[in-house]
Amino acid sequence: MGFKVAVAGATGNVGREMLNILAERAFPTDEVVALASRRSIGQEVSFGDRVLKVKDLATFDFGDVDICLMSAGGDVSREWSPRIGAQGTVVIDNSSAFRMDPDVPLVVPEVNGEAVRGFGKKNIIANPNCSTAQLVVALKPLHDKAVIKRVVVSTYQSVSGAGKEGMDELFEQTRAVFTASELKTKKFSKRIAFNLIPHIDVFMEDGFTKEEWKMVVETKKILDPKIKLVATCVRVPVFVSHSEAVNIEFENPITAEEARTILRNAPGCVVIDKHEPGGYITPHEAAGEDATYISRVREDPTLDNGLAMWVVSDNLRKGAALNAVQIAEALINRKLIQAKRKAA
Known part of the structure; x- marks a missing residue:
C-alpha cells in the first residue's frame, strides 16, 4: 500500500x-490530492496522465494524509503547517516560514x-531557499x-523565482520592447526585460536583502555554522534556472583538478568544464533537469587555498519541488513514516 500525498499550492509554478516530479519518479502513492485557496476550487492540474481537480486547503481533512508538500507561501504555511502537522501528517514546507526554527530540520538530502530524523517535534521539515539548495x-x-572557511557568491x-507573476512580467515587457508598446512594471522594482536588478526580497537594516541573508543562515544550518558567507543576489531576465558565481576559501590545499574529480563523484552534481567556447553550462540548458551543474572550476591566485566556479540548477526543480520530493523519499527509505491507512 502506498502513501496519501497532498500538494498545497498546486496551481502555482512549484506546486x-x-x-510532475511525483509522477516522474513513481513516488509510492495510493492517492494524490491537489489543494489551493478557495478561489482555485475546481481548477484542473496534471498529475502524470491524470487530471486532478483542486480542492480547498482551508476545509480539507488531513486525517488520513501521510505527507503534505506545502508550496502555498509563507503566510499560509505559518497558519496551516502546524495544524496539518498536529494531525500526524508530515509537512515538507517550501516557504521560509520554518527554516530557522530550531525544532524544524532544514534539509537538502545530498548534503x-x-x-530528516528530527522531524518529529513539529512534523515539519523545511526546504531551503532555491539559491541555497544548489x-x-x-x-x-x-x-x-x-x-x-569563506564563500563569496553572486547569484x-x-x-x-518570483512566481508566475515574475515570468509573466518578463514576457510582457519583452513583447512591449519589440512592439514599442508601453512597458509596465508591477512585480519587480524596475524593468526586468533586457536588464538586471540587484535586489531580491526586502532590504534589511545592514543593507543586505533578505534573500542574501537567507543564503548565509541557511548554509550555516545545513552545512556548517563556522562557514563565513557573503552574497549578492541579482534578478536576471531568464525564465528558469538560477546561476551562481562562487568563490571559496579553504583551510586546506585543494586543486581545481581535485575539485572536479570530487564533484564528478558527488551526489546530485554534474561537472561540465571544458576550457573552450561552449564548454560550460548555461541556465537554458539546466532548465528541466534535476542536477546541480558545475563549470569553470579554477584556482584563485589571490588566495592560498581558493577556488572559483560556476554553479547552475533549475530553481523550480532542485531549488524547490525536487528537493521536497527527495525529502519525502528520504523519510520513506529510512522507514521513518508509514502509511496511516496501512497502520490502521
Whole structure:
C-alpha cells in the first residue's frame, strides 16, 4: 500500500512541478490530492496522465494524509503547517516560514539527509531557499575534502523565482520592447526585460536583502555554522534556472583538478568544464533537469587555498519541488513514516 500525498499550492509554478516530479519518479502513492485557496476550487492540474481537480486547503481533512508538500507561501504555511502537522501528517514546507526554527530540520538530502530524523517535534521539515539548495550541493563534497572557511557568491536568479507573476512580467515587457508598446512594471522594482536588478526580497537594516541573508543562515544550518558567507543576489531576465558565481576559501590545499574529480563523484552534481567556447553550462540548458551543474572550476591566485566556479540548477526543480520530493523519499527509505491507512 502506498502513501496519501497532498500538494498545497498546486496551481502555482512549484506546486505544478511537485506534481510532475511525483509522477516522474513513481513516488509510492495510493492517492494524490491537489489543494489551493478557495478561489482555485475546481481548477484542473496534471498529475502524470491524470487530471486532478483542486480542492480547498482551508476545509480539507488531513486525517488520513501521510505527507503534505506545502508550496502555498509563507503566510499560509505559518497558519496551516502546524495544524496539518498536529494531525500526524508530515509537512515538507517550501516557504521560509520554518527554516530557522530550531525544532524544524532544514534539509537538502545530498548534503544532510540524516537531519530528516528530527522531524518529529513539529512534523515539519523545511526546504531551503532555491539559491541555497544548489549552492550547498556543490559545497558539501568540497567542504568534506578541504574544509571551507569563506564563500563569496553572486547569484543570477531567474524570474520564475518570483512566481508566475515574475515570468509573466518578463514576457510582457519583452513583447512591449519589440512592439514599442508601453512597458509596465508591477512585480519587480524596475524593468526586468533586457536588464538586471540587484535586489531580491526586502532590504534589511545592514543593507543586505533578505534573500542574501537567507543564503548565509541557511548554509550555516545545513552545512556548517563556522562557514563565513557573503552574497549578492541579482534578478536576471531568464525564465528558469538560477546561476551562481562562487568563490571559496579553504583551510586546506585543494586543486581545481581535485575539485572536479570530487564533484564528478558527488551526489546530485554534474561537472561540465571544458576550457573552450561552449564548454560550460548555461541556465537554458539546466532548465528541466534535476542536477546541480558545475563549470569553470579554477584556482584563485589571490588566495592560498581558493577556488572559483560556476554553479547552475533549475530553481523550480532542485531549488524547490525536487528537493521536497527527495525529502519525502528520504523519510520513506529510512522507514521513518508509514502509511496511516496501512497502520490502521
